[in-house]
Amino acid sequence: MAINIDSKIPEGPVAEKWSNYKAHQRLVNPKNKLKLDVIVVGTGLAGASAAASLGEMGFNVLNFCIQDSPRRAHSIAAQGGINAAKNYQNDGDSVYRLFYDTVKGGDYRAREANVYRLAEVSNSIIDQCVAQGVPFAREYGGTLANRSFGGAQVSRTFYAKGQTGQQLLLGAYSALSAQVNAGKVKLYTRYEMLDVVIIDGKARGIIAKNLVTGKLERFSANAVVIATGGYGNTYFLSTNAMGCNCTAAMSCYRKGAYFANPCYVQIHPTCIPVHGDKQSKLTLMSESLRNDGRIWVPKKLEDAKALQAGTKEGWEIPEEDRDYYLERRYPAFGNLVPRDVASRAAKERCDKGFGVNNTGLAVFLDFSESIQRLGIDVIRQRYGNLFDMYEEITDVNPGEKRTSKNGMDYYNPMMIFPAIHYTMGGIWVDYELQTSIPGLFAIGECNFSDHGANRLGASALMQGLADGYFVLPYTIQNYLADQSIWPRISTDAPEFAEVEKATEERIQKLMNIKGKRSVDSIHKELGHICWEYIGMGRTKEGLEKGIKLIDELRKEFDTNLFIPGSREGLNVELDKAIHLDDFITMGKLIAYDALSREESCGGHFREEHQTEEGEAKRELLLCGLLEVSGQRCYRTRAHQGASRIRSNQSTNP
Amino acid sequence: MFDHDCREGICGMCSLYINGTPHGKTERGATTCQLYMRKFNEGDVITIEPWRSAGFPVIKDCMVDRSAFDKIIQAGGYTTVRTGAPQDANAILIPKEDADEAMDCASCIGCGACVAACKNGSAMLFVSSKVSQLALLPQGRVEAARRAKAMVAKMDELGFGNCTNTRACEAVCPKCETIANIARLNREFIKAKLAD
Numbered sequence: 001m002a003i004n005i006d007s008k009i010p011e012g013p014v015a016e017k018w019s020n021y022k023a024h025q026r027l028v029n030p031k032n033k034l035k036l037d038v039i040v041v042g043t044g045l046a047g048a049s050a051a052a053s054l055g056e057m058g059f060n061v062l063n064f065c066i067q068d069s070p071r072r073a074h075s076i077a078a079q080g081g082i083n084a085a086k087n088y089q090n091d092g093d094s095v096y097r098l099f100y101d102t103v104k105g106g107d108y109r110a111r112e113a114n115v116y117r118l119a120e121v122s123n124s125i126i127d128q129c130v131a132q133g134v135p136f137a138r139e140y141g142g143t144l145a146n147r148s149f150g151g152a153q154v155s156r157t158f159y160a161k162g163q164t165g166q167q168l169l170l171g172a173y174s175a176l177s178a179q180v181n182a183g184k185v186k187l188y189t190r191y192e193m194l195d196v197v198i199i200d201g202k203a204r205g206i207i208a209k210n211l212v213t214g215k216l217e218r219f220s221a222n223a224v225v226i227a228t229g230g231y232g233n234t235y236f237l238s239t240n241a242m243g244c245n246c247t248a249a250m251s252c253y254r255k256g257a258y259f260a261n262p263c264y265v266q267i268h269p270t271c272i273p274v275h276g277d278k279q280s281k282l283t284l285m286s287e288s289l290r291n292d293g294r295i296w297v298p299k300k301l302e303d304a305k306a307l308q309a310g311t312k313e314g315w316e317i318p319e320e321d322r323d324y325y326l327e328r329r330y331p332a333f334g335n336l337v338p339r340d341v342a343s344r345a346a347k348e349r350c351d352k353g354f355g356v357n358n359t360g361l362a363v364f365l366d367f368s369e370s371i372q373r374l375g376i377d378v379i380r381q382r383y384g385n386l387f388d389m390y391e392e393i394t395d396v397n398p399g400e401k402r403t404s405k406n407g408m409d410y411y412n413p414m415m416i417f418p419a420i421h422y423t424m425g426g427i428w429v430d431y432e433l434q435t436s437i438p439g440l441f442a443i444g445e446c447n448f449s450d451h452g453a454n455r456l457g458a459s460a461l462m463q464g465l466a467d468g469y470f471v472l473p474y475t476i477q478n479y480l481a482d483q484s485i486w487p488r489i490s491t492d493a494p495e496f497a498e499v500e501k502a503t504e505e506r507i508q509k510l511m512n513i514k515g516k517r518s519v520d521s522i523h524k525e526l527g528h529i530c531w532e533y534i535g536m537g538r539t540k541e542g543l544e545k546g547i548k549l550i551d552e553l554r555k556e557f558d559t560n561l562f563i564p565g566s567r568e569g570l571n572v573e574l575d576k577a578i579h580l581d582d583f584i585t586m587g588k589l590i591a592y593d594a595l596s597r598e599e600s601c602g603g604h605f606r607e608e609h610q611t612e613e614g615e616a617k618r619e620l621l622l623c624g625l626l627e628v629s630g631q632r633c634y635r636t637r638a639h640q641g642a643s644r645i646r647s648n649q650s651t652n653p
Numbered sequence: 654m655f656d657h658d659c660r661e662g663i664c665g666m667c668s669l670y671i672n673g674t675p676h677g678k679t680e681r682g683a684t685t686c687q688l689y690m691r692k693f694n695e696g697d698v699i700t701i702e703p704w705r706s707a708g709f710p711v712i713k714d715c716m717v718d719r720s721a722f723d724k725i726i727q728a729g730g731y732t733t734v735r736t737g738a739p740q741d742a743n744a745i746l747i748p749k750e751d752a753d754e755a756m757d758c759a760s761c762i763g764c765g766a767c768v769a770a771c772k773n774g775s776a777m778l779f780v781s782s783k784v785s786q787l788a789l790l791p792q793g794r795v796e797a798a799r800r801a802k803a804m805v806a807k808m809d810e811l812g813f814g815n816c817t818n819t820r821a822c823e824a825v826c827p828k829c830e831t832i833a834n835i836a837r838l839n840r841e842f843i844k845a846k847l848a849d
Contacts, residue, residue: 069719069722070723071723072658074664124738127739128734135759136742177723187723242660395691570712
């Protein structure tokens with residue numbers, strides 16, 4: 001059963017929709033802005049930029065984060081770069097091409113109007129960051145430098161060494177800090193939003209837990225914006241930080257916000273492989289490394305076996321015995337194929353037995369050729385910190401020459417394997433980034449809007465800042481235009497008491513289980529189930545089994561969880577238990593969505609739906625809001641024929 | 654209780670004094686979360702403490718309150734530019750050497766190891782890294798004087814000590830910031846004060 005939803009896409013050709021919207025939208029006059037409060041949950045790229053921009057405009061902003069400082073958000077760890085359609089390289093880039101590449105990279109499942117807008121504002125983001133003093137890499141002539149990322153044939157990515165996310169976040173954090181100093185933003189650090197409060201059908205506030213005192217507190221506002229990131233930690237091992245969770249997003253889902261495309265989970269092809277059982281996360285090796293690194297496995301199965309047994313090392317295998325499989329299978333893109341393609345290709349080789357470490361789940365990323373061509377200094381300048389990070393973790397230096405043969409130098413190759421990294425799915429939002437609950441907005445990774453079934457590298461940073469600096473500050477005014485004549489909502493309203501009571505009851509229930517298993521032990525089990533059954537290759541039987549196992553795990557959680565410590569004060573295990581409660585729900589949502597999607601597309605690969613060459617086989621599916629076994633999921637429509645973009649028609653809802 | 658998050662040495666949350674050194678390393682350039690157990694031997698005794706400084710009150714066990722760092726940035730660690738339509742990013746050329754040096758200064762992760770290592774509890778390496786980043790870029794020159802004065806004043810107000818050039822901070826910084834930053838801040842500060 002499909003329900004029609006209004007995405008509020010403006011009329012007109014796609015290239016004019018955003019200008020049309022801005023010309024005709026309602027605005028809040030400057031004096032009235034001073035009377036309005038906005039809650040922003042999260043201080044990553046999207047949250048910090050939104051809070052700063054709204055504060056500058058005059059709104060009173062309440063900005064929440066779970067860590068001790070806004071600068072700790074996991075956006076800080078993003079490495080490789082941010083896309084923009086500047087065409088400084090004169091290699092054929094344009095707003096249209098960035099739009100096209102992003103839609104195509106998303107396997108044609110993104111809402112075109114949103115993506116075009118993203119490409120349109122991308123240039124302003126770079127300008128804004130430079131004005132903030134973000135130290136982007138420069139050429140000798142003093143202009144900004146660019147590099148290439150996967151899924152594109154132009155060099156449009158701006159970067160700051162291998163720490164672009166850090167610098168962009170610190171730019172937004174600086175802007176946020178200026179507004180805190182100006183008294184326009186009030187920061188609530190070490191607070192976690194546990195639920196949204198809805199009054200007369202509109203989002204009017206939140207209940208948040210003070211993580212230090214343990215107390216639940218009420219906060220009211222004229223609008224609520226969540227910018228709380230993705231749900232990758234459902235898989236326990238991911239490139240996310242330990243604190244990353246989907247609790248805020250799940251609370252909105254439970255209150256009726258639609259969740260869209262949950263099964264579109266991005267598995268990043270170049271992460272440091274799993275080492276053992278006690279591992280707490282997987283570390284990302286930036287996609288930018290694929291600019292100069294070449295991915296390979298041995299051609300001969302006996303070489304692979306020797307690598308797995310530890311009797312041979314990667315550098316010992318000569319050039320002619322190396323299978324550069326991405327270059328072999330995809331000559332047009334080579335090593336820079338989109339992430340889903342690269343991840344599945346790695347899985348394919350490892351499934352056939354060509355894995356290069358003791359678990360058989362790793363491939364090589366090698367810099368020998370580029371170091372020889374450009375010199376170690378240039379390579380270190382581009383990726384220095386990434387090489388150091390790799391060496392810290394594995395004790396192997398990818399910049400160390402091991403031997404020379406027939407005029408070729410052989411360096412230590414990096415070992416990499418796909419890992420959960422980003423979630424394209426998220427809270428459904430319309431063109432205004434408003435969820436299906438009026439007054440509740442979602443920005444950044446926690447919404448579903450711009451990346452379709454697969455996100456291109458360097459576009460998450462672009463989306464977070466686009467949403468926060470240049471989209472939400474406009475669209476939220478259209479909603480708030482009425483609010484200035486309404487009184488401030490008191491947190492004494494009965495709805496606040498109700499939600500606070502329900503939240504406390506939920507916490508008490510968890511505290512009182514007093515079983516025998518720790519949060520982490522159950523979380524690890526959830527991670528194994530999810531990686532196995534809703535990972536890179538999904539099947540009908542696997543998904544049905546996964547759902548069954550998750551149901552059993554839910555029972556185990558509800559009856560056998562043990563949370564040490566008391567309800568009062570700091571209790572990190574309790575906070576983790578709340579996160580896990582929501583991860584279990586999320587795992588099931590992903591599995592149901594994957595089961596009902598009988599096709600392969602982007603981050604969702606159903607083994608039963610592949611072409612002869614092992615590529616994704618896309619189908620035209622029913623779209624819209626669906627009820628699947630009691631779970632509400634929103635699914636975007638596939639395009640007919642993957643090659644044309646129809647720009648003057650309302651396409652994806 | 655101890656703070657931790659990214660496990661990859663970039664968020665700055667983890668903050669343990671291990672065997673008498675912030676982040677426990679004798680070689681430079683890594684955080685607590687990047688100190689692997691393979692660096693220790695069976696039977697070793699490992700002593701773990703929180704960051705110690707008047708500027709970082711203890712919340713519980715090894716968790717300390719570093720909001721003083723946020724307050725210092727709020728005092729001036731930014732360029733005053735509204736979100737809007739700034740000029741084209743290439744309009745002002747920046748020499749590569751300056752951009753690279755600014756990037757090195759900007760790598761500070763705000764962990765506070767510098768404060769913890771310093772016998773005076775000085776925050777000069779933290780403050781000077783941000784001031785240096787912006788001092789090296791043309792966009793930061795506009796408010797350079799105001800920034801140096803405001804951030805140093807805030808640092809003093811929040812209870813951090815003064816710098817006596819022991820270089821303990823530089824030795825433990827996980828991002829390899831150097832006291833060249835402190836020298837630069839001193840120059841900016843003196844220039845700003847002389848102009849008053």
